[in-house]
Amino acid sequence: MIAPLDDIDRIMSVMERAFSAEFGEAWNRRQVGDALTIGNCRYGLIAPDGAEHLAEKVDTAGFFMSRAILDEEELLLFAIAPEYRRRGLGHRLLSRFLSSAKATGTARVFLEMRYGNPAAFLYAAHGFQEIGRRPSYYRTPTGDRIDAISQELIFQEYSDT
Template sequence: MTVITSHGIEGLADAMTVMVSAFDPQFGEAWTAAQCTGVLAMPGAHLLIARNAAPVGFALLRTVIDEAELMLLAVAPEARGQGIGRALLQHSIDTATTSNATSYFLEVRSDNPAIDFYERFGLRQVGVRRDYYRAGNGVRRDALTYRLSLR
């Protein structure tokens, strides 16, 4: 059974355990511990950790005034297909709603298979950042901005 709990900086080691296995290094999307620490030090930051016996996923989000942004969401490869990503996304949306956010945003690489997943949750594309991501081989990919109204 997967349990999701909310953490601050004390959950960073668990998130980093998932981070190293969940993000393909060719895309350069994984964050460093220092980057995560910087976000977690900001007001309105939330780190959600999904655990079975060990950490299997995490979501990092931040709410500022009435807007929430999902900065990272990852599930360990061996735990995929079990509904953990869905539970983390729903929990992050619930957290944003509880924090009085009226809009929920995220950015995703234009060729990321998770796009269908986000769209099934009702998120809709509202923007494009051209050539935002640079792969290890130098290939650039667009970042797509998605929004969900929480009203």
């Protein structure tokens, strides 16, 4: 999926606000652009009112990026800008991502996240389950080490919320 430059701007505007620099989770513009020129990566946006298609002047509240490999899809990035959080947009965007993955024949969705990220509550609410850990995968500037948690969702067990 090739993204128009405007959409890369939209993704970057959320990326720069949503991820704490402490954990090094944000991607730069080049990484996003490169990923979205590869055929098996896709993305989705969400407006502050939950709309999927954003009119020109509308702010971007959040985005996801994912990569499909055979009948599996990895959720690479998922974020809602801080000022739009805790009003259900994360739930809506994740439901939209999962429904579209299921509709295109994906059997399993996979992701990795930092241990302790409150996103775990969101993923659990949609049926993700922990399947593994990479000990000390993240390192903070102060030298703390944090595990990466691998999670999966098997679509046989998923119903749209």
